[in-house]
Amino acid sequence: MAEMNKSELRRSIGEILKGADLSSLSSKKVRKQLEEKYEVDLTERKKEIDEIVMDMITNSSQTESQTETEEEKVVEQNGTKQESSSDDEAPDPEPVAKKKKTATPARKNTKPSTPSKNSSEDEDDDDDDDGVDDEKLAKKLQEEESAGRRTRTRAVKRNPPKAKPKSTEKKKGSKPGQSRYSKPCQLSPDLAAIVGTDKLPRKDVVKRMWEIVKERKLEDPKNRQFMVCDEEMQKLFGRKRVRTFGMMKYLNTHIWDAN
DNA sequence: AACGTGAAGCGAGGTTTGAT
DNA sequence: ATCAAACCTCGCTTCACGTT
Numbered sequence: 001m002a003e004m005n006k007s008e009l010r011r012s013i014g015e016i017l018k019g020a021d022l023s024s025l026s027s028k029k030v031r032k033q034l035e036e037k038y039e040v041d042l043t044e045r046k047k048e049i050d051e052i053v054m055d056m057i058t059n060s061s062q063t064e065s066q067t068e069t070e071e072e073k074v075v076e077q078n079g080t081k082q083e084s085s086s087d088d089e090a091p092d093p094e095p096v097a098k099k100k101k102t103a104t105p106a107r108k109n110t111k112p113s114t115p116s117k118n119s120s121e122d123e124d125d126d127d128d129d130d131g132v133d134d135e136k137l138a139k140k141l142q143e144e145e146s147a148g149r150r151t152r153t154r155a156v157k158r159n160p161p162k163a164k165p166k167s168t169e170k171k172k173g174s175k176p177g178q179s180r181y182s183k184p185c186q187l188s189p190d191l192a193a194i195v196g197t198d199k200l201p202r203k204d205v206v207k208r209m210w211e212i213v214k215e216r217k218l219e220d221p222k223n224r225q226f227m228v229c230d231e232e233m234q235k236l237f238g239r240k241r242v243r244t245f246g247m248m249k250y251l252n253t254h255i256w257d258a259n
Numbered sequence: 260a261a262c263g264t265g266a267a268g269c270g271a272g273g274t275t276t277g278a279t
Numbered sequence: 280a281t282c283a284a285a286c287c288t289c290g291c292t293t294c295a296c297g298t299t
Contacts, residue, residue: 201273202273202274202286202287204273204274205274206273206274206275206285206286207273207274207275209274209275210274210275210276213275219276243284243285244275244276247275247285247286248274248284248285248286248287251285251286252285252286252287255286
């Protein structure tokens with residue numbers, strides 16, 4: 001594959017932007033042009049391209065305002081070139097700016113997170129001052145957007161169950177030992193006294209509890225799914241006989257995240 | 260219309276013994 | 280061999296809506 005490095009990418013994008021009409025250009029179009037030009041799939045580098053495009057547009061608009069007088073000269077020379085940025089219409093890199101709405105991969109957080117009611121969502125367009133302000137505004141809008149404007153409540157209508165193959169199929173790139181279930185948790189003094197440590201992952205708590213049940217021979221001889229608690233255990237569970245499978249229900253009040 | 264992205268649902272993961 | 284039960288969070292999948 002023709003692996004393009006960043007500087008190469010930058011240069012190519014610069015060339016594309018040079019002759020492009022910024023008011024109608026989007027980073028996606030830039031990417032497409034690059035893909036066609038180099039015959040490579042740049043989907044994976046989309047973000048990188050977005051950033052470069054944004055960066056270059058920002059720089060160019062800053063340069064524009066800084067060197068206004070110089071540009072006037074250029075306009076005189078080039079004539080056609082600058083028409084898009086004439087006084088009545090700001091350069092307006094918006095299409096590209098809007099494009100890059102997701103800078104926050106933190107997509108988890110399933111909580112509704114304050115229904116902000118897309119308050120400032122439709123900033124309409126009453127702000128056409130100059131290029132620099134446009135940029136700031138665009139950035140601000142971006143931030144607001146990424147901060148949490150999406151509050152759509154959709155009528156959840158999920159598809160049918162999708163008969164899943166139970167167990168046996170673990171696979172999936174899920175990394176073991178990553179979940180909170182495997183993370184060390186803070187144990188209550190009562191529980192800590194029994195297991196011998198005040199920090200232990202939930203799974204290990206269960207494991208340890210089983211060990212202790214066996215050590216102390218607390219299994220109910222009639223039904224080994226139950227355990228007959230000794231004094232210490234009774235204090236912990238608050239009852240004399242506990243179903244071992246369901247011990248987590250009781251242990252849960254003695255376990256919390258260690259921070 | 261096609262594409263991009265946020266929201267929400269649901270399964271997996273770890274532990275154990277007993278029942279089917 | 281597989282499922283059951285109890286706990287809870289992560290990550291994948293699917294859907295709906297916004298943008299181009």
